[in-house]
Amino acid sequence: MHEGIFKQLKKSISCPEKGDYLFKAGDTFDGFYVLCQGSAKAVCTQSGDNDKIVGFYHPNNIIGLCGFGNATYQESVQILSYSRVFKISKDDFNDALHAMPEMAGEMIRLLSDNLVRRQHNSAFNMMQDAEVRLMSFLNELYACSRPRSNQLELPMTRVDIANYLGIAVETLCRLIKGLTKKGLIEAHNRHIVFRHFDNSTSSNAA
Amino acid sequence: MHEGIFKQLKKSISCPEKGDYLFKAGDTFDGFYVLCQGSAKAVCTQSGDNDKIVGFYHPNNIIGLCGFGNATYQESVQILSYSRVFKISKDDFNDALHAMPEMAGEMIRLLSDNLVRRQHNSAFNMMQDAEVRLMSFLNELYACSRPRSNQLELPMTRVDIANYLGIAVETLCRLIKGLTKKGLIEAHNRHIVFRHFDNSTSSNAA
DNA sequence: CGTAGAGTTGATTGCGTTCAACTTCAGTGG
DNA sequence: CCACTGAAGTTGAACGCAATCAACTCTACG
Numbered sequence: 001m002h003e004g005i006f007k008q009l010k011k012s013i014s015c016p017e018k019g020d021y022l023f024k025a026g027d028t029f030d031g032f033y034v035l036c037q038g039s040a041k042a043v044c045t046q047s048g049d050n051d052k053i054v055g056f057y058h059p060n061n062i063i064g065l066c067g068f069g070n071a072t073y074q075e076s077v078q079i080l081s082y083s084r085v086f087k088i089s090k091d092d093f094n095d096a097l098h099a100m101p102e103m104a105g106e107m108i109r110l111l112s113d114n115l116v117r118r119q120h121n122s123a124f125n126m127m128q129d130a131e132v133r134l135m136s137f138l139n140e141l142y143a144c145s146r147p148r149s150n151q152l153e154l155p156m157t158r159v160d161i162a163n164y165l166g167i168a169v170e171t172l173c174r175l176i177k178g179l180t181k182k183g184l185i186e187a188h189n190r191h192i193v194f195r196h197f198d199n200s201t202s203s204n205a206a
Numbered sequence: 207m208h209e210g211i212f213k214q215l216k217k218s219i220s221c222p223e224k225g226d227y228l229f230k231a232g233d234t235f236d237g238f239y240v241l242c243q244g245s246a247k248a249v250c251t252q253s254g255d256n257d258k259i260v261g262f263y264h265p266n267n268i269i270g271l272c273g274f275g276n277a278t279y280q281e282s283v284q285i286l287s288y289s290r291v292f293k294i295s296k297d298d299f300n301d302a303l304h305a306m307p308e309m310a311g312e313m314i315r316l317l318s319d320n321l322v323r324r325q326h327n328s329a330f331n332m333m334q335d336a337e338v339r340l341m342s343f344l345n346e347l348y349a350c351s352r353p354r355s356n357q358l359e360l361p362m363t364r365v366d367i368a369n370y371l372g373i374a375v376e377t378l379c380r381l382i383k384g385l386t387k388k389g390l391i392e393a394h395n396r397h398i399v400f401r402h403f404d405n406s407t408s409s410n411a412a
Numbered sequence: 413c414g415t416a417g418a419g420t421t422g423a424t425t426g427c428g429t430t431c432a433a434c435t436t437c438a439g440t441g442g
Numbered sequence: 443c444c445a446c447t448g449a450a451g452t453t454g455a456a457c458g459c460a461a462t463c464a465a466c467t468c469t470a471c472g
Binding site for chain 1: 421
């Protein structure tokens with residue numbers, strides 16, 4: 001969204017593959033990333049043995065803002081599909097902060113936005129039942145995919161989705177089946193067709 | 207936590223009473239607050255009719271950071287008990303940002319911290335069952351209360367706690383009963399006595 | 413063709429919700 | 443000071459969503 005802010009900054013580009021980590025939780029924070037193409041997931045290692053997916057990243061998202069706080073990244077970010085990312089190093093950013101003080105405001109706004117988004121998501125996840133959350137998740141993914149048709153290719157596994165939504169994989173499976181039975185979507189593996197856009201906002205002809 | 211950052215800033219003080227609002231969701235953002243004394247709750251009005259408590263504020267917490275994003279506050283903050291708050295206006299803060307560019311870094315760190323905290327809370331709430339969440343909630347309240355004994359006076363109602371934890375009031379009641387039966391706490395109305403601090407610091411907390 | 417991971421289905425169990433009734437507490441006015 | 447009132451808190455019974463366990467199919471890829 002606010003990726004434009006960092007246009008003027010010095011940055012390095014790289015093209016990580018599926019499975020690669022941009023960084024892991026606990027690594028020393030040395031900069032943040034702009035995802036230009038591809039997708040990634042953010043994982044937190046909770047107390048104990050099990051991980052929790054706290055979010056997915058899509059093109060134009062900023063990755064690694066969690067690291068400013070105490071100088072180490074607070075989540076692990078793993079690439080889901082071949083991606084292109086810009087990296088803006090901490091030092092370059094700090095230099096730019098002094099050269100262009102108006103960028104501080106932009107960064108503060110960006111962080112505040114992220115804070116609000118997480119807050120709303122958290123509230124939403126606790127109030128709505130699993131089916132509503134799933135449909136909302138799919139709609140958000142759809143919106144992020146620069147839709148050219150009423151279709152969507154999921155970049156992540158069922159296990160990842162279930163983990164993110166806080167439900168069991170089996171439950172997710174049954175929910176997808178339920179949505180299909182209701183005529184809202186069609187799902188073949190990771191290919192999703194939306195069936196409720198017949199007359200509403202979708203602008204394309206497909 | 208980072209309240210010290212704003213020591214040098216121009217600020218106005220006020221003493222809101224229980225029930226007062228510092229601001230409501232949708233109000234024009236004109237500054238943020240430092241809670242010096244008392245307590246407050248943050249409420250989000252979700253789509254529909256029902257509200258959701260997304261957090262409680264304790265002394266030294268910063269309130270209103272959610273407003274930087276799109277120039278309006280994104281939550282309503284209501285005072286729970288007689289409080290003292292500093293307000294730092296948006297304009298004063300922006301002036302200070304130009305005068306002391308190092309403050310930008312501090313603010314960015316503060317926001318990043320908040321982001322991480324919300325993220326962890328969100329993950330925690332989705333993974334743990336209600337009893338663990340409640341005990342964790344009580345422990346956090348205890349830690350925020352500058353403990354002088356193993357006791358705690360809850361500033362909020364059962365309804366508020368249940369709403370925040372995402373459970374029914376009746377469930378909360380039964381959980382408290384359960385924790386009491388286990389010998390972890392004693393609860394008389396809003397007065398809580400912790401019974402598990404006898405020998406170890408906290409083996410199962412956190 | 414064979415294997416391992418991904419995805420699906422069925423049966424059973426349990427945690428937390430809902431609804432309804434009740435008790436306790438705090439504040440108000442007579 | 444006591445009686446009244448409404449909010450806050452508690453208890454019980456029944457229901458339902460989602461978890462768990464186990465078995466199975468499908469898909470990708472060597």
